Amino acid sequence: xxxxxxxxxxxxxxxxxxxxxxxxxxxxxxxxxxxxxxxxxxxxxxxxxxxxxxxxxxxxxxxxxxxxxxxxxxxxxxxxxxxxxxxxxxxxxxxxxxxxxxxxxxxxxxxxxxxxxxxxxxxxxxxxxxxxxxxxxxxxxxxxxxxxxxxxxxxxxxxxxxxxxxxxxxxxxxxxxxxxxxxxxxxxxxxxxxxxxxxxxxxxxxxxxxxxxxxxxxxxxxxxxxxxxxxxxxxxxxxxxxxxxxxxxxxxxxxxxxxxxxxxxxxxxxxxxxxxxxxxxxxxxxxxxxxxxxxxxxxxxxxxxxxxxxxxxxxxxxxxxxxxxxxxxxxxxxxxxxxxxxxxxxxxx
Amino acid sequence: xxxxxxxxxxxxxxxxxxxxxxxxxxxxxxxxxxxxxxxxxxxxxxxxxxxxxxxxxxxxxxxxxxxxxxxxxxxxx
Numbered sequence: 001x002x003x004x005x006x007x008x009x010x011x012x013x014x015x016x017x018x019x020x021x022x023x024x025x026x027x028x029x030x031x032x033x034x035x036x037x038x039x040x041x042x043x044x045x046x047x048x049x050x051x052x053x054x055x056x057x058x059x060x061x062x063x064x065x066x067x068x069x070x071x072x073x074x075x076x077x078x079x080x081x082x083x084x085x086x087x088x089x090x091x092x093x094x095x096x097x098x099x100x101x102x103x104x105x106x107x108x109x110x111x112x113x114x115x116x117x118x119x120x121x122x123x124x125x126x127x128x129x130x131x132x133x134x135x136x137x138x139x140x141x142x143x144x145x146x147x148x149x150x151x152x153x154x155x156x157x158x159x160x161x162x163x164x165x166x167x168x169x170x171x172x173x174x175x176x177x178x179x180x181x182x183x184x185x186x187x188x189x190x191x192x193x194x195x196x197x198x199x200x201x202x203x204x205x206x207x208x209x210x211x212x213x214x215x216x217x218x219x220x221x222x223x224x225x226x227x228x229x230x231x232x233x234x235x236x237x238x239x240x241x242x243x244x245x246x247x248x249x250x251x252x253x254x255x256x257x258x259x260x261x262x263x264x265x266x267x268x269x270x271x272x273x274x275x276x277x278x279x280x281x282x283x284x285x286x287x288x289x290x291x292x293x294x295x296x297x298x299x300x301x302x303x304x305x306x307x308x309x310x311x312x313x314x315x316x317x318x319x320x321x322x323x324x325x326x327x328x329x330x331x332x333x334x335x336x337x338x339x340x341x342x343x344x345x346x347x348x349x
Numbered sequence: 350x351x352x353x354x355x356x357x358x359x360x361x362x363x364x365x366x367x368x369x370x371x372x373x374x375x376x377x378x379x380x381x382x383x384x385x386x387x388x389x390x391x392x393x394x395x396x397x398x399x400x401x402x403x404x405x406x407x408x409x410x411x412x413x414x415x416x417x418x419x420x421x422x423x424x425x426x
Contacts, residue, residue, distance in 0.1 A: 082413065083399040110413060114360030115400040117389055122398030194393055315389065 007209050015212070026065055033058035052242030059234045063153045064227060068219055070149040074108075075218025079211040081109045083119055090128045090136070095179055098132035103171035106139030113141060113309045120316050121191050130187070131179020137313075138329055139171035142304030146226060147275035154283055162340070163296065170300070170332035177328050186321035226276035233276075237283040253290035255345050260294045261337035265330055268301030278302050293340030300333045351381040353425055356392045356409075357401035363387075366401040366415045373421045381425065 036057055037043050043050035086109045090102055111119070116137065123133045143164060152160035206214075253260045278299050285295050310322055317325070353370055357363025367385055374381045386392055386404075395404055399413035403424065410424040 084412070087398065110399075112360065112362070112399075114358060114362075115398070115413070117358065118392055118398045118400060121389075121393055122396075190390075194390065 008207075008212075011209060011212050022065060022069065026062070029062055029065075030058055048242040052238040055242070056234055056238040059154070059237065060231060063150060063230055063234065064223070066149050066153045067146065067226070067230070068223055070145060071222045072215045072219050074145045075215030076211050077108055078110045078218070079206055079214045081105065083109055083111065083115075083122070086136070087123055087126050087128060090123065090132055091126045093129070093132055095129070095131060095176055098129060099135040099172050099175040099179070102128075102132045102135035102175060103139040103143075103168045106136045106171060107143045107145070107168075109136075109140065111140040113306070113312065116309060116312050117315050120313065121194065124187065124191055125194070129179055130184055131175045131177075133175075134178045134325065135171045135175025138174050138304065139168060141306070141309070142171065142300060143167040144275040144303055146222070147279060147299070147303065150230075150276070150279040151282075154279070155286070159292070163299075166296070166336045166339075167300065167304075170304075170329060170336065174325075174328045174332050178324060181324065183321050183324060186318040186324075188316050188318060191316050229276040230279075233279055233281070233283060236281075237287060240284045240287050253285060253294045255291035255293070255341040258338075260291070261297050261334055261341065264294050264298035264337065265301045265333050268298045269305045269326065269330065270307050271302045275303050291341045292344055293337040293342070296340055297333050297337030300336065301330065304333065305329055351379065351425065352406050353381050353383045354386050354404040355383070355401060356386045356395055356397050356404060358389060358392070359387055360400065362415060363401040366403060369415060369418065369421060370403065370425065373418060373425060376418075377422055377426055379426060 033054055037050055037054040038045055041053065043053060086105045089105065090098060093101060120133060120137070123136070124130065148160055148164060151163050251257075253264070282295050282299050285298075286292065305326060310326070313325075314322060353374070355363060355367045355370060357366070363385070367383070371383050374383060386395075392400070392402075395402065395409050397409060397412050401415065402412040403410050403416075403421075405425055411420075416424065
């Protein structure tokens with residue numbers, strides 16, 4: 001790309017231009033999708049096929065546009081945080097304040113479960129308390145920005161806020177509980193013995209141009225990776241929207257079958273999927289009358305408690321601590337599921 | 350001869366960084382030995398907590414991301 005003398009100004013101009021286009025397109029999506037469905041394709045309003053087509057034509061661009069915007073924003077936000085900085089903030093922090101900070105930082109710190117082991121060792125050696133480290137390790141995968149934006153796009157801000165606040169609460173409380181249980185002896189001994197060079201890399205000074213670039217890079221990486229899942233999910237949602245009778249799921253996963261929440265968690269733990277892959281299933285289940293608490297519990301156990309991550313963490317944690325971790329987080333998810341099914345039975349949302 | 354080490358426990362990004370580094374060495378036409386460090390104990394000795402990372406002659410140059418081709422070339426030359 002050849003930019004003029006001031007790369008920041010040219011980028012900002014480009015972004016503002018794109019934003020205006022974004023808003024304009026977004027505001028006409030609904031009408032455009034209806035126009036295409038009923039006028040261009042001549043489908044009869046109210047039929048199964050027209051419901052499905054209108055749903056697909058509206059939701060696909062809407063979700064992809066929301067995703068692009070949010071991923072770009074989060075990409076820029078994340079350029080302010082690195083695991084090294086997060087570790088420095090959390091070192092020596094006390095219970096509660098430390099756990100709260102860890103849960104919040106877990107959302108914005110770039111984290112990949114493949115570097116969970118070096119990160120865990122680095123945190124523990126720098127004097128981040130075990131419970132605080134766990135708050136971070138729980139919140140980082142569970143409170144996922146893609147899940148957040150998809151929930152917002154498909155179900156509105158209340159469901160998205162619910163997911164965010166309960167995810168943070170589980171990370172906070174589970175970390176405190178694990179800290180109180182004094183599980184330090186269940187960390188593999190070599191973790192504490194290992195010599196680690198303190199002075200790692202000085203993080204490079206980033207300019208705003210770099211930050212904007214990293215936001216754009218995040219869009220390229222993430223959107224390119226997840227769009228097929230999203231389209232597939234919306235297709236499933238569209239099909240269900242048009243054809244499957246409501247009430248089917250209400251009987252199996254409704255708010256009045258208490259065992260559906262624990263069952264959803266048990267099924268969710270061994271399952272492993274990225275957030276984009278799971279939302280379509282969530283959409284489909286909710287559309288057919290499954291209770292929100294049950295579905296939320298299912299989603300959280302799929303993305304928050306994953307078998308591959310446990311296998312990776314087994315290198316540094318003894319089985320007792322792994323089991324405790326799963327039990328504490330699983331219980332938290334269970335409570336969230338029950339709480340929502342209970343709250344929703346009063347029709348608050 | 351330069352000693353370039355890619356630190357990472359074998360995630361897809363580590364592989365990408367390894368390939369990008371080999372490519373950069375080839376394009377620069379420099380003499381360098383590119384190796385992967387996959388043992389966690391060895392990785393931790395570099396003081397790295399996010400992978401992938403690149404070390405040039407024992408000094409860590411980048412952590413947690415794959416640098417752009419130009420940036421990578423400046424780091425290793």
